[in-house]
C-alpha cells in the first residue's frame with residue numbers, strides 16, 4: 001500500500017488568507033478562507049499594503065484553524081505548499097514566510113506553487129484531469145488559454161493583451177455603481193436585463209487566441225458617460241447583460257476554437273470569473289452540442305483558496321520539486337518557464 005501524501009497549503013497572493021489540508025491531491029481534510037473583501041470595499045479595489053497587513057493579522061489563526069478542523073498534528077503531514085506567485089509581493093511574502101517557518105519547525109519539505117497552476121488543479125478536487133486538455137483561466141489578474149499534454153506541462157496558447165477579464169468586470173461594475181468586487185454583482189444584475197446595447201466583441205485577428213477587453217470596457221464607460229451628459233436614464237441591468245454577453249461570446253468562441261484545433265479530452269474553465277453563471281451555462285450548452293467533457297470547479301473553488309494549491313502541490317511532491325528556505329515571492333512567473 002502506498003503511503004498517503006498529506007499536504008498543508010497556504011495561499012495569500014491577493015485578498016484571501018487561505019489554508020487547507022489535502023490528502024493525495026483531491027481529498028480535502030480542511031479548508032479555511034478568510035476574505036478581506038469587506039475591508040477593501042471602501043477603496044473600490046484591493047490596496048496592497050492593507051492586504052499585507054490583514055494577512056499578517058490572520059495567517060497564524062488560519063493555519064491553527066485548518067489543523068484543528070482536520071484534527072491533525074504537524075507530524076501527520078507530508079509537506080507544506082505555498083503560492084510563490086504571481087500575486088501582490090507583500091501579500092505573497094506573508095504566506096511564504098509562514099510556510100517556511102512551519103516547514104523548518106516541523107522538518108517538512110517546502111513546495112512552491114504557481115497560482116495559475118493552482119486554479120487549474122482546483123478541478124482535480126472533483127475529478128481526475130484528462131489529458132491532453134485545454135484550460136481557460138479567467139480571474140481578476142489573468143485571462144489565459146493553456147494547453148496541457150500532461151501533469152504540470154503548460155503551453156500558453158493565448159493571453160490578455162491588456163485588462164484581465166475579472167478586472168474589466170470590476171471596473172465596469174464601479175462605473176455602474178456596484179460594490180467591489182463587481183463580477184458577482186454584474187452577474188446577478190444581468191439576469192434582469194437584455195442585451196440591448198450590442199457592445200463590441202473583441203475577437204482580434206483571425207487565428208489569434210489572445211484577448212483584449214480594455215476596448216470593451218471603454219465602450220461601456222463612454223456609453224454611460226454619453227447617457228449622463230444627455231441626462232438620459234440608463235437601464236443598468238441592460239448594461240450589465242450587454243457587457244456580460246459580449247464577454248461570454250468572446251471567451252466561449254475563442255476557447256471552443258482552441259479546443260477544436262487540438263483534439264483534447266477535456267476543457268477546464270477556472271479562476272474567479274469561472275463562477276459566472278452566464279459563462280458556465282454557455283460553456284455547458286456548447287460542450288454538450290460538441291460532446292466535449294467540461295470541468296468547472298464548484299463555486300467556492302473558483303475564487304482564491306488553498307485547497308487548489310494543495311491539489312497542484314501533490315504532483316510537485318511526486319516530482320520532488322522542493323524549495324530551499326531562501327524561497328522568495330514573485331509578482332510575475334511565466335507558467336511556461338517554471339522548472340517542473
Ligand code: KG4
Nearest residue numbers: 139140141166181183272273275276303304
Ligand atoms: O481568482 P480570483 O478569486 O482572484 C484572482 O486570482 O484574481 O478572481 C477574482 C475575480 C474578481 O475580478 C471578481 O469580480 C471575479 O473574479 N468574479 C466574477 C464572479 N465571481 C468572481 N466575475 C464574474 N462573475 C462572477 N460570478
Ligand code: ZN
Nearest residue numbers: 139272303304
Ligand atoms: Zn486567483
